[in-house]
Amino acid sequence: EVQLVxxxxxLVQPGGSLRLSCVASGFSFSNxxxxxxxxxxxxxxxxxANIKYDESEIFYVDSVKGRFTISRDNRKNSVYLQxxxxxxxxxxxxxxxxxxxxxxxxxxxxxxxxxxx
Amino acid sequence: DIVMTQSPDSLAxxxxxxxxxxxxxxxxxxxxxxxxxxxAWYQQKPGQPPKLLISWAxxxxxxxxxxxxxxxxxxxxxxxxxxxxxxxVAVYYCQHYYNSPLTFGGGTKVEIK
Numbered sequence: 001e002v003q004l005v006x007x008x009x010x011l012v013q014p015g016g017s018l019r020l021s022c023v024a025s026g027f028s029f030s031n032x033x034x035x036x037x038x039x040x041x042x043x044x045x046x047x048x049a050n051i052k053y054d055e056s057e058i059f060y061v062d063s064v065k066g067r068f069t070i071s072r073d074n075r076k077n078s079v080y081l082q083x084x085x086x087x088x089x090x091x092x093x094x095x096x097x098x099x100x101x102x103x104x105x106x107x108x109x110x111x112x113x114x115x116x117x
Numbered sequence: 118d119i120v121m122t123q124s125p126d127s128l129a130x131x132x133x134x135x136x137x138x139x140x141x142x143x144x145x146x147x148x149x150x151x152x153x154x155x156x157a158w159y160q161q162k163p164g165q166p167p168k169l170l171i172s173w174a175x176x177x178x179x180x181x182x183x184x185x186x187x188x189x190x191x192x193x194x195x196x197x198x199x200x201x202x203x204x205x206v207a208v209y210y211c212q213h214y215y216n217s218p219l220t221f222g223g224g225t226k227v228e229i230k
Contacts, residue, residue, distance in 0.1 A: 102214035
């Protein structure tokens with residue numbers, strides 16, 4: 001069974017930084033794309049970033065380019081999201097997700113990021 | 118960027134009746150090289166992460182009941198729940214995965230009438 005467990009969410013001040021982590025199990029992690037999707041409170045889903053299984057392709061939504069960095073460690077079955085220069089509009093539940101190519105077929109439970117003074 | 122527009126924003130359907138959700142993309146998500154539509158539908162129940170219902174516009178995900186079906190091609194897509202059950206109360210999202218950035222529709226909230 002696929003399991004994705006996120007951690008690292010917290011309350012942080014505007015301009016601050018956070019590093020989210022996601023540990024995967026139950027599938028061949030090194031063969032899958034990994035994705036971060038966020039959801040602001042009471043709002044819809046927004047794709048944030050994804051990374052190919054060999055890190056050769058990485059994509060970001062425009063609103064986080066230059067501030068967020070996605071990375072992965074296939075030895076640890078983990079994917080990360082380094083978030084710098086955080087803004088209030090980055091507040092939300094951040095989901096780690098996996099899939100073949102751009103198609104996401106499994107999701108974690110999410111970790112909550114709150115950006116507020 | 119491809120904009121995904123869902124309609125309606127919400128709908129209330131009686132148990133056992135049909136529910137239909139529409140999704141329109143601002144440009145075609147049909148790849149001519151393989152004749153596949155890069156369109157997915159997700160179901161999100163309250164307090165839960167999304168769940169993949171349909172991929173490639175019409176392929177049901179693992180374990181998804183056959184009352185859920187997807188149709189359409191190019192820019193116009195439909196998710197149909199043929200006989201609404203109480204456990205289908207949720208928000209449904211379409212998403213394209215044709216290129217980056219991946220984008221979602223705004224969601225359709227399905228309730229029981």
